[in-house]
Amino acid sequence: MRTLNKLLAPHLKIAPVLVKRAPSLTLAFDERRKSRLAATLDNGEEVALLLPRGTVLRDGDVLVADDGGLVRVVAAHETVLYVRAPNALTLTRAAYHLGNRHTPVEVGADYLKLEYDPVLADMLARIGATVEQVSLPFQPEAGAYGGGHKHGHDETFAEDYAIAQQVFGEHHGHEHPHDHDHVHDESCGHGHPPHRHAHR
Known part of the structure; x- marks a missing residue:
């Protein structure tokens, strides 16, 4: 073999x-x-x-x-949900709610595509999107913060990754002008144990 x-x-x-x-x-x-x-x-x-x-x-x-x-x-062709919307705002809201659930999503100019899930289909329909169950190839976005495989012929990945890293650096790489408690835990992704500190 x-x-x-x-x-x-x-x-x-x-x-x-x-x-x-x-x-x-x-x-x-x-x-x-x-x-x-x-x-x-x-x-x-x-x-x-x-x-x-x-x-x-x-x-x-x-x-x-x-x-x-x-x-x-x-x-391969597989069973997916093909999502369209009557306007850009509805499609953006659909993308937001799917991202909030950490759902792998393929993003097109005027559509979203995700693995079949009847619960998500119902949620998307409730916010005004049109949802079809179809059989198509599925190629979701790579994680913008570097999760998964950094793929060279995903044309938008290098730019998206650079932007994400810049934003991350701006948020965590300098002193904040405000005071607030900030709790880090394992899900924060910084690689250190949970602790609490104040930003100055």
């Missing part, structure tokens, strides 16, 4: 004909975010996926097997 243990960096250009000839591996989103996986290529060959933890594969990625062979990643 071959092992797929390397993800080609997006800046490495490969001849399109080689990618086209490579066997494909069709995976749903839940499978594409697993770094250890027994899978079957679309040609029936069984393979083992062994990638660095935190890697999230995207449609069009190219993997390299331990024998040097290439494998092309395809995002």
Whole structure:
């Protein structure tokens, strides 16, 4: 059994004909975010996926097997909620409420897409969004604060990540002009134990 243990960096250009000839591996989103996986290529060959933890594969990625062979990643069609809204405000509210629930969301110019969930479908309908249950590939946003795999051909990621880091630095990297108690716990993401301190 071959092992797929390397993800080609997006800046490495490969001849399109080689990618086209490579066997494909069709995976749903839940499978594409697993770094250890027994899978079957679309040609029936069984393979083992062994990638660095935190890697999230995207449609069009190219993997390299331990024998040097290439494998092309395809995002599978899966059951998702396709969300539209009559205006930008409603779509923005929908995105806010989904983000508040830490729900993976694919963001388009005029739509949102998320894994099927009847409770969330009802919530979205109540705020005025139109929700359809459809079968489509699902590619949610990468975490703006660096969670997950920093992916080179997500065109907006580098900019979003830089902005998020700048905001984080501005908030935590200098003295505050106001006094307030601030409690850090494990969920804060700073890497230190819970404690209370006052900003000055």
